[in-house]
Amino acid sequence: MLGFVLRRIAMAVPVILILIIFSFVLMRAAPGGPFTKERALPPVVLENINAKYGLDDPLLVQIGTYLKNILFHFDFGPSFVYQDRTVNQIIADGFPVTLTYGFWTFVFAVLVGGALGIVAALKQNTWIDYLAVGFSIGAQALPNFIMAPILVLVFTLWLGWLPGGGWWGGPNDPNSYTSYLIMPVIALATSYLASIARLTRSSMLEVMNSNFIRTARAKGLPDRTIILRHTLKPALIPVISYLGPAFVGMITGSVVVDMFLSTGGIGKDFVQAALNRDYSVIMGITILVGMLTILFNLVVDVLYAWIDPRIRY
Amino acid sequence: MNISIKAALLCSAFAIASPALAAGTHPVTGEALADNQTYTYRMLDDVKSFDPQINTDVEGSHILRDLFEGLVNSDAQGNSVPGAAESWEVSEDGLTYTFKLRDAKWSNGDPVTAGDFVYAWRRLADPATASEYAWYMELMGVENATKIVAGEAEVDTLGATAIDDKTLEVKIDAPRPYFPGMLTHASTFPVNQKVIEAHGNDWTKPGNLVGNGAYVLTDYVPGVKVTRERNPMYWDNDNTILETVVALVINDENIALTRYDAGEVDKTEVPAGQYPALKEKLPDETYSTPRSCSYIYMFNLRENGPEALKDVRVRKALSYALNRDVIVDSILKGGQYPSYNWTHQKTAGFEMPSIDYATWSQDERVAKAKELLEEAGYGPGGKPLELTLNYNTSEAHKKIAIAASQMWKQNLGANITLANFEWKVHLDKLRNGDFGMARYAWCGDYNEPSTYTDLFTSTSGHNNGKYINEEYDALAKAAKTSENPAEEYKQMEQLLADDMPIVPVYQYTNVIMVKPDLKGYPFEDLMNNIYSRRMYKVAE
Numbered sequence: 134m135l136g137f138v139l140r141r142i143a144m145a146v147p148v149i150l151i152l153i154i155f156s157f158v159l160m161r162a163a164p165g166g167p168f169t170k171e172r173a174l175p176p177v178v179l180e181n182i183n184a185k186y187g188l189d190d191p192l193l194v195q196i197g198t199y200l201k202n203i204l205f206h207f208d209f210g211p212s213f214v215y216q217d218r219t220v221n222q223i224i225a226d227g228f229p230v231t232l233t234y235g236f237w238t239f240v241f242a243v244l245v246g247g248a249l250g251i252v253a254a255l256k257q258n259t260w261i262d263y264l265a266v267g268f269s270i271g272a273q274a275l276p277n278f279i280m281a282p283i284l285v286l287v288f289t290l291w292l293g294w295l296p297g298g299g300w301w302g303g304p305n306d307p308n309s310y311t312s313y314l315i316m317p318v319i320a321l322a323t324s325y326l327a328s329i330a331r332l333t334r335s336s337m338l339e340v341m342n343s344n345f346i347r348t349a350r351a352k353g354l355p356d357r358t359i360i361l362r363h364t365l366k367p368a369l370i371p372v373i374s375y376l377g378p379a380f381v382g383m384i385t386g387s388v389v390v391d392m393f394l395s396t397g398g399i400g401k402d403f404v405q406a407a408l409n410r411d412y413s414v415i416m417g418i419t420i421l422v423g424m425l426t427i428l429f430n431l432v433v434d435v436l437y438a439w440i441d442p443r444i445r446y
Numbered sequence: 447m448n449i450s451i452k453a454a455l456l457c458s459a460f461a462i463a464s465p466a467l468a469a470g471t472h473p474v475t476g477e478a479l480a481d482n483q484t485y486t487y488r489m490l491d492d493v494k495s496f497d498p499q500i501n502t503d504v505e506g507s508h509i510l511r512d513l514f515e516g517l518v519n520s521d522a523q524g525n526s527v528p529g530a531a532e533s534w535e536v537s538e539d540g541l542t543y544t545f546k547l548r549d550a551k552w553s554n555g556d557p558v559t560a561g562d563f564v565y566a567w568r569r570l571a572d573p574a575t576a577s578e579y580a581w582y583m584e585l586m587g588v589e590n591a592t593k594i595v596a597g598e599a600e601v602d603t604l605g606a607t608a609i610d611d612k613t614l615e616v617k618i619d620a621p622r623p624y625f626p627g628m629l630t631h632a633s634t635f636p637v638n639q640k641v642i643e644a645h646g647n648d649w650t651k652p653g654n655l656v657g658n659g660a661y662v663l664t665d666y667v668p669g670v671k672v673t674r675e676r677n678p679m680y681w682d683n684d685n686t687i688l689e690t691v692v693a694l695v696i697n698d699e700n701i702a703l704t705r706y707d708a709g710e711v712d713k714t715e716v717p718a719g720q721y722p723a724l725k726e727k728l729p730d731e732t733y734s735t736p737r738s739c740s741y742i743y744m745f746n747l748r749e750n751g752p753e754a755l756k757d758v759r760v761r762k763a764l765s766y767a768l769n770r771d772v773i774v775d776s777i778l779k780g781g782q783y784p785s786y787n788w789t790h791q792k793t794a795g796f797e798m799p800s801i802d803y804a805t806w807s808q809d810e811r812v813a814k815a816k817e818l819l820e821e822a823g824y825g826p827g828g829k830p831l832e833l834t835l836n837y838n839t840s841e842a843h844k845k846i847a848i849a850a851s852q853m854w855k856q857n858l859g860a861n862i863t864l865a866n867f868e869w870k871v872h873l874d875k876l877r878n879g880d881f882g883m884a885r886y887a888w889c890g891d892y893n894e895p896s897t898y899t900d901l902f903t904s905t906s907g908h909n910n911g912k913y914i915n916e917e918y919d920a921l922a923k924a925a926k927t928s929e930n931p932a933e934e935y936k937q938m939e940q941l942l943a944d945d946m947p948i949v950p951v952y953q954y955t956n957v958i959m960v961k962p963d964l965k966g967y968p969f970e971d972l973m974n975n976i977y978s979r980r981m982y983k984v985a986e
Contacts (some may be wrong), residue, residue: 163870167733168578173877175595175907178595216494227669281698282700282701286704291706297708298705301673364875394636395669395694397670401697406707408869409870
């Protein structure tokens with residue numbers, strides 16, 4: 134097992150390297166640059182800027198310098214658009230935010246979605262099942278850019294319970310920490326929750342109809358044992374393989390949540406950086422997301438072995 | 447976290463220091479003031495920089511005008527009034543300005559000196575700073591600015607000199623009667639050399655940033671909000687009423703409006719198309735005021751541009767056939783001005799020439815357009831008129847472009863292909879002349895017509911369609927020294943109407959909601975230069 138984990142980590146290095154080179158080249162292939170503005174800069178001014186940021190060097194030299202700075206100084210460079218801030222600062226400011234609401238989204242989606250799926254499977258073809266399935270289809274069809282404005286309308290304007298967006302500003306903030314979390318978590322969790330519910334339900338049903346469960350019933354095992362020990366564990370495998378990448382998606386934030394609810398996370402930074410051609414920020418966040426994806430796929434693979442004794446590495 | 451605690455301490459320090467002004471009456475108008483003097487407004491996007499010489503956007507400028515003060519301010523109507531300079535004189539030849547600075551302090555207690563301005567201006571022009579607004583120093587015409595930006599002269603040769611601590615002398619290369627007005631621009635604001643050298647790149651962080659404006663930066667949560675509190679060191683602090691100004695980043699205009707309704711923000715923009723309904727519902731809070739920007743379709747007149755557009759009759763036909771009233775009244779619905787010329791009509795010192803087609807009815811315009819197109823040999827019975835119109839991704843640009851192409855189709859039988867590009871791609875194509883017609887907009891840098899008219903001179907870097915007319919260039923040059931430049935500007939606009947290198951579409955308005963208890967908002971200022979210290983909240 135340890136050997137497997139080490140092998141996978143070793144494999145991650147070339148993957149990240151390829152990711153960096155690909156993103157770098159693709160990004161530069163896009164027309165325009167960080168300093169292409171409606172108000173065209175005079176060529177001399179543009180030259181000064183390019184010289185300052187090393188954008189006038191040959192592309193290979195730029196990639197080389199970039200890799201060197203990351204490897205030796207862990208420095209992802211300055212932002213070309215937010216010139217007071219470096220990429221390290223932008224990630225340090227935004228990632229804790231998305232990590233927080235992403236983590237709670239995960240907890241909420243897994244608990245509610247999982248419970249909904251299990252109950253629906255156990256009560257298959259009853260009104261509980263129909264309600265659960267109906268709810269999850271509805272939730273999946275409701276995009277978060279619709280959810281977010283509705284949440285603000287209901288919780289801020291009509292009920293006046295929650296601030297209409299923003300993020301907790303420290304102990305002197307008039308609103309509580311939780312009040313800033315509720316809307317982002319609901320908006321982001323809805324569609325994940327629906328997917329988890331449906332995946333859990335169908336995979337539970339499949340396992341419940343398999344031979345070894347029939348054997349267990351024939352042996353006269355109590356329902357509790359059958360469900361908890363023999364059904365749930367194998368039924369979780371497809372859910373877990375879905376949750377690995379989904380978790381990365383949650384903690385690296387959502388552009389919709391960040392834009393609509395002004396949370397200040399890196400979800401928005403990522404998309405805006407692409408639109409602004411803020412090269413260094415695009416690279417920084419791409420590498421972060423890439424590394425997290427590799428990490429959580431590894432976690433999922435390790436979990437498989439724990440859940441299903443037949444899987445061995 | 448550390449920053450927020452500092453902010454909390456600062457907050458409470460100010461609350462103790464100036465309780466007298468928190469409630470009471472307005473010193474001039476005598477209105478009863480509200481206890482809570484916090485002004486919160488919606489900001490579309492995060493601030494790019496708090497550094498006056500680095501900032502490039504409008505929302506950043508609003509904040510910089512609170513944190514710093516330039517030599518000249520603009521009043522509520524947009525006229526130039528003394529700022530950090532108490533007074534100024536200009537030499538006979540109009541080439542030397544001498545500014546007398548008032549006694550003022552930085553927020554750390556240092557005196558504001560002429561040297562601070564010299565430092566800031568050199569910093570703006572210095573190639574090492576690599577400011578995107580370095581060209582503004584050139585636009586102002588400060589002596590040697592062009593050479594310094596190009597790296598051909600040392601920064602200390604810049605034509606701005608500190609005669610003594612309170613006297614700043616500025617030499618410019620040609621007379622510019624509007625020069626003082628240009629100094630309201632944030633890139634000319636002074637900065638404190640000591641602070642920049644002590645903190646390097648981090649000098650703009652709350653706690654480090656030292657300004658000479660009416661407010662100090664106390665909290666900045668990236669992507670969430672910017673908070674500034676009154677600066678007790680400001681020379682006119684006694685007349686500042688608002689204690690705290692908060693800018694909340696809210697990207698979505700509809701959510702911003704919901705939060706306005708919920709009382710979370712005091713000012714926000716009206717979402718596109720909702721102005722008439724909101725004006726009816728909340729007439730005392732909904733405003734549409736002129737804003738110095740002009741929206742056009744630019745024709746590509748370069749060698750490689752479409753053949754048809756080289757004929758002025760075709761260009762005129764396209765312009766005449768466009769029904770601006772429909773665009774303004776049915777699509778934008780925010781009180782925008784249908785436009786038949788280039789310069790925003792409310793610009794100070796601008797007199798509208800009598801452009802013929804502006805006075806015609808739309809039926810007359812269409813009839814004339816058909817006639818011209820036929821003469822040029824296009825349209826029904828002639829060559830088909832096929833062109834491409836580029837625009838950048840946006841709901842509003844798309845709607846206008848669709849309406850325009852329909853009007854051209856219906857009135858002229860022209861086939862206009864719409865090409866939608868992502869913003870940077872659109873700009874790239876404009877620069878490279880890779881377009882037939884393209885959407886373009888320009889916002890004035892200062893309140894004087896040359897900020898518009900200069901754009902179509904042959905040497906302008908923004909003249910993407912490459913309209914070249916020697917007469918126009920000569921007029922632009924003459925306007926700089928003219929006794930009454932309004933005459934030259936009028937003639938330049940007339941040339942644009944005769945040669946039609948662009949289709950003027952509409953001129954902007956600011957369509958905003960402002961809570962009725964907030965007073966002193968500069969609705970009348972075309973340049974939209976907001977100074978928080980002039981605003982206040984009245985008791986309801």
